[in-house]
Amino acid sequence: MIEATRIVHHRHGVPVYDYRSDQVTPPVSLLRFDRHAERGHRPHIHNFPVLLYVRSAGVVYVIAAGQVIEAAPPHRFESAVGVFFDPAALGDAGRAPWPAWRAHPLLFPFLHEHSGGVLELALPVERRPLWDSTIAAIEAELAQRQEGYRQAASAHLTLLLIDLARLAADVVGDLRRSGEPLLAEVFDVIDQRHTAPLSLRDVADAVGMTPGHLTTVVRRRTGRTVQAWITERRMTEARRLLAETDLPVGEIARRVGIPDAGYFTRLFRRNNDLSPRQWRAQPASLAR
Known part of the structure; x- marks a missing residue:
């Protein structure tokens, strides 16, 4: 995991991570993977939402909170970037690490029950430039840390989550009804x-x-x-x-x-x- 996360306990021997909520840790963190990253994967649980965008495959993986992630997604990690974030970045309705954030409509996709805790969504070609530019904007804000960078990074994250909710419309609809x-x-x-x-x-x-x-x-x-x-x-x-x-x-x-x-x-x-x-x-x- 990355510096913005911490192990808080173990569940049946599996480490459980939280996202740090403080004024030093940015509300959003990015991690770029190389093609060999999957070799170091170990089962783990995290109590916060995670996205994995694999640009080369045109795929977004929505990684559920609270479930054991047994295996890395099947695609190689070449040109992949992980988006880790504190749900509190979305305001008071997204408190972390307690799961009250589940009430936030933009976070419904992370409540899926797909096998292994990983939901795969194909990203249409015409929407990939949005993901590329938004992730680049978050990366720039985190690197420069100018005045208001936390709010700016959270605003860019919100754009990604809006597009994700549209991609996962069927999943979100099922959750609303269930x-x-x-x-x-x-x-x-x-x-x-x-x-x-x-x-x-x-x-x-x-x-x-x-x-x-x-x-x-x-x-x-x-x-x-x-x-x-x-x-x-x-x-x-x-x-x-x-x-x-x-x-x-x-x-x-x-x-x-x-x-x-x-x-x-x-x-x-x-x-x-x-x-x-x-x-x-x-x-x-x-x-x-």
């Missing part, structure tokens, strides 16, 4: 209430559904349960507090809605392969 607005509401409830005791029934009551039906819908669309998403939100906040504050572990547990510090420690270890103190003691390059 319950994404409900998921956005579920994530919003969890986001607002994860600092206090929160159960599946609480979330179900808030969105006006039975717990059983809500479980079915969320599992079908995300592969995970509501309780797993509650835990993920709490772990995201716990990792942030461990990295950015000196608060005692017991206080961090309380702040993420888990009053029992012992249970919090066991849950954190189960989800991150390290205890809270071990995670905090990692070098900054790994823990932040």
Whole structure:
């Protein structure tokens, strides 16, 4: 991965990356690959959207967030460029790393469920100059870093995402019809209430559904349960507090809605392969 990303934990031995959200890291990052890049590919997961544009093949790969990417796309990486970005580049509706960004209409293509987490889209010849010039403009902004470069890079990114949404119109339409607005509401409830005791029934009551039906819908669309998403939100906040504050572990547990510090420690270890103190003691390059 690139410097703008960081490993935050492992899921069953597979590294999980987040995009850094700070004032130093640009909201968009580009990575140009050579033809041998695929040899170094390893399974990984990232909690943010990624595009891979292979100019020589006229193909755009939409790489889903949260899924294990088992293999590199089949085309060779010759003339390929990866576009990595913090969903927050699109404004408050695109917060990262928590998946509330799934509610943003321009990010719907990244919620696909294609095999291996990779959706391949053919890019018509007449649209390739737009992609070439827009990516070049982002690259120039990142290289020069003049006043307002973050806003300019985000504006160019938005143009790419608009064109991507049009390319993926069928995928986006299916997602709109299959319950994404409900998921956005579920994530919003969890986001607002994860600092206090929160159960599946609480979330179900808030969105006006039975717990059983809500479980079915969320599992079908995300592969995970509501309780797993509650835990993920709490772990995201716990990792942030461990990295950015000196608060005692017991206080961090309380702040993420888990009053029992012992249970919090066991849950954190189960989800991150390290205890809270071990995670905090990692070098900054790994823990932040």
